[in-house]
Amino acid sequence: MSLLSVKDLHTSFFTSTGEVKAVDGVSFDLDEGKVLGIVGESGSGKSVTAYSIMQILSNPGKIVSGSIKFKGEELVGASAEVLRKIRGNKISIIFQDPMTSLNPVLTVGDQLMEVILLHTGRNREQAKDRAVEMLKLVGVNEPEKRVRQYPHEFSGGMRQRVMIAMALACEPDLLIADEPTTAxxxxxxxxxxxLMKELQKKMGMAIIMITHDLGVVADMCDEIIVMYAGQVSERGTAEEIFYNPKHEYTKGLINSIPTISDERERLKPIGGNPVDLLNMPDGCPFSPRCENAMKVCLEVDPKELVINENHISRCWMNVVEGLENKTFTKAAIEEMYSHE
Incomplete structure (x- = not known):
């Protein structure tokens, strides 16, 4: 049984101008001790997927349908009591900006102790010892002194280490890191x-690493999900994604990673703008920005295609690859789907 199983998750924000489908049919499984990377541009649905797993969506966000099972227990629709026992204890999250995640009027030690006291049977003295231990574990110098200091007395990197210490204080089974290195x-x-790699090996926890930078997850993740417009564009092992990309968006992300092999080589950004989630195109969401888009790409949204047992992609280029005739009508594609 998987540690975390997400099936056909749909999360929307209901605004005055219409429904924004921030997560549109996302599915994946994560085993114990594995590292999953979720990559995509801003607005692709990465963070909303994480917040859906944690059940911390704010209004007007709502999970419309789908299933999120943690160790076989359904989280969608779970009671506040059940979620309180899981959040911070079994599943922890590191947010993007540590300065806005830490309370400026409480010492770092008090904030660490709050988590420990809430989820463990330790008393205040034991909680303080644990807070010092966690700061030492994440590489904060002079932890006995640091627990009495306030967030503004820490550098950005040290604040991020504090956030990691807070997330790991109760030794969770799953750590969600939402762009932990952006700032x-x-x-x-x-x-x-x-540090995260070392702690993951030491504690044996699973990690979901959310980032917009493929380079960040290159040597850290066992599996990578590439998201665009709330959908999983491509999913596969790190090796498959980097050395055998099958979605045009993934190829664009890889091509935009700077290299040092040729200093004169110009960066290759992905053209156009991210899709408007209130006015989605009829076909593939990436088709308006895709240099190789065909007629079928503009008319029909592709379904997941299995490349191999470790790799899936939603791109028409994989269907027509190797065929001389690359012209498909909408009617012909719908006919093909009708026989599934």
């Missing part, structure tokens, strides 16, 4: 990623 410089970013 950090490259050197500190590398340190934080290395």
């Amino acid at each position: 950090l410089d490259v050197t500190i970013q590398a340190q934080i990623l290395e």
Whole structure:
């Protein structure tokens, strides 16, 4: 049984101008001790997927349909009591900006102790010892002194380490890291990623790493999901995604990663703008920005195609690959689907 199983998840925001389908039919499984990367541009649905798993969506967001099972227990529709026992204890999350996630008027030690006291049977003295232990574990210098300091007395990298310590204080089975290195410089970013890798191996927990940068997850993830417009565009092992990409959006993301092999080579950004979720195109969501879009791409939204047992993609290029005639009518495609 998978540690986490998400099936056909649909999460929408109901606004005055219409329904925004932020997550549109996302499915995946995550086993114990594995690392899953969720990659995509801003607005692709990565963070909303994480918040749906944690059940911390704010109005007007709502899970419309689908299933989220953690260790076989359904979280969609679960009571507040059940969720309270899971959040921060069995499933923890690190948010994007540590400065806005930490309370500026409470010491770092008090905030760490709050989590420990809430989810464990420790008393205040034991909770303080655990807080010092966690700060030491994540590489904060002089932890006995630091527990008495406030967030503004920490650098950005140190605040992020505090957030990691807080998330791991109760030794969760699953850690969700929502762009944990976005606001950090490259050197500190590398340190934080290395720290997370070390802690993951040491504690044996599963991780969902959410980022817009494929380079961040290159050597960290066992499996990668590429999201666009709330959908899973491509899913596969890290090796399959990097060395055998099958979706035009994934190829664009990989091509936009800077390299040092040729300093004169210009970056290749993906053209156009992200799709308007209130006015989705009839066909593939990426088709308005795709250089290789065909007529069928503009008319029919492709379904998931199995490339191999470790790789799926939603792209018409995989259907017509190797065929001389690349002209499909909408009627012909619908006829093909009708026989499934």
